[in-house]
């Protein structure tokens with residue numbers, strides 16, 4: 103990812119619109135999501151109540167973040183987990199790098215973790231000469247293509263089967279096939295050997311349980327189970343806002359996360375990992391380390407954007423977002439795309455960098471409606487837009503124009519006069535080109551209110 | 561009890577697993593004979609009395625789950641709400657048994673079927689084993705074009721064998737998706753007629 107400079111969202115979006123492969127892949131994908139989620143949600147009476155409770159639970163933690171983090175840390179340590187606090191990305195990378203160097207790790211297998219994407223862990227480890235292999239099928243595809251994920255649940259959503267087929271045959275030397283089942287088998291075979299040979303496993307966490315010091319990981323493929331049970335060393339890389347108070351709460355979230363993410367009643371696997379394997383137990387790593395990243399989150403918890411820390415990374419908000427569905431995840435230029443990405447990226451990296459993506463919303467509200475932890479995404483995006491204007495991150499011309507528009511629009515007589523004027527001069531734009539360099543529909547001659555009135559009189 | 565067992569069985573099938581029922585442990589061998597092909601490489605953890613008591617003389621026993629085509633084991637809980645079975649690393653059980661094999665056969669005494677995940681957590685208490693794994697259906701992915709595919713890194717088939725008098729009449733193969741609308745495209749195992757076994761008796 104580029105550092106410095108604002109994210110070129112408009113340019114990225116334009117490029118997406120011109121990319122027929124991307125358009126095809128996104129069209130194929132997004133419809134499926136919504137309908138499955140809908141039926142899974144309807145299969146659970148009281149879904150609304152669960153959402154309410156989940157939102158409250160997360161808010162309670164965020165308001166008392168230090169307290170819950172301390173509780174978790176203490177319990178995890180009691181169970182033999184080595185907990186490392188990482189104030190920023192660089193420290194987090196170094197902690198994992200040092201651990202691996204000291205233990206002579208050469209091959210690490212990894213299950214999906216957005217936090218490791220956020221801190222660019224793979225690049226760091228690869229520079230040290232360590233092979234890091236993504237094992238989630240989508241992440242594996244993305245890694246083979248030397249890309250980054252474009253969705254937090256379905257990382258390779260921007261690629262269709264033809265592209266995957268080509269990628270596999272080129273990079274893995276297997277015969278070309280567009281059969282999804284066959285492609286999946288190729289990944290299974292290739293990765294199975296790696297799981298068994300790996301010196302270390304790296305995972306993220308969906309939830310950290312303060313009551314017991316446990317790490318909860320939801321997966322469907324089984325790679326998360328491999329990574330956390332087969333190698334001797336397991337390193338969890340996660341962030342502070344993942345803490346929830348109790349196992350009881352985990353049961354609550356288990357009703358919301360799979361339904362919202364993939365429309366399943368329950369994920370195929372939920373692994374609850376509480377420290378290394380103990381005497382008399384047959385499963386678990388010998389050594390468990392946990393890197394607890396802050397990277398600005400404690401500041402967010404004290405800011406007006408704290409609600410975004412409730413996010414459980416289900417991806418539902420992007421699946422329903424009309425902007426995301428067209429431009430795809432890469433356009434957002436950061437680890438986290440879609441509506442949650444607009445807010446989280448801005449909160450983590452600052453508006454100087456993120457301000458162009460703040461425009462990537464129609465404010466239709468579909469995101470807030472599906473969010474399982476009731477994050478007021480539209481309000482947060484509006485707040486970001488206000489802050490953007492206040493801090494002068496909007497082009498001056500646009501600001502002046504919007505101000506004049508605001509004034510004019512609030513006085514019906516002025517507005518309708520302008521409207522008629524614009525209607526009459528519109529043909530000129532055809533000749534001289536639109537001053538804004540965009541194509542606008544020709545304004546209506548009569549105001550909306552007048553048209554409704556006229557229609558009523560028919 | 562019977563209602564709960566039936567609901568559990570229905571949920572297992574919804575998640576793509578198959579369900580079998582036997583009245584008592586003595587009848588297990590019969591069902592297992594149907595599930596396990598002659599000469600198959602089978603891993604049995606031999607942790608519980610039930611597991612130690614299984615005599616599967618038509619299969620080839622293996623000691624390491626990574627060599628197994630099928631793992632047969634007794635599981636600790638079933639959850640009716642979601643059709644989930646629960647295994648833990650207690651008593652030296654390698655939980656990888658239910659992960660590395662192509663097929664996982666989970667034997668579940670019916671009295672261990674509880675309503676919710678909360679109940680499992682209450683029983684496990686404040687000091688759970690290092691690994692507790694909740695299994696709902698076979699391993700799956702939808703990472704390529706959101707096309708549901710079974711058997712990625714874990715088993716491509718899950719069989720739950722319920723043991724107890726309420727379970728005797730239960731059987732039926734798994735369907736995929738919420739209402740069975742998405743069929744597993746594997747052909748050999750799942751056909752439309754087999755799915756509709758309802759367990760009324």
Ligand code: SF4
Nearest residue numbers: 413414416417419473
């Ligand atoms: S903001 Fe809400 S809907 Fe979006 S990923 Fe987070 S939890 Fe899911």
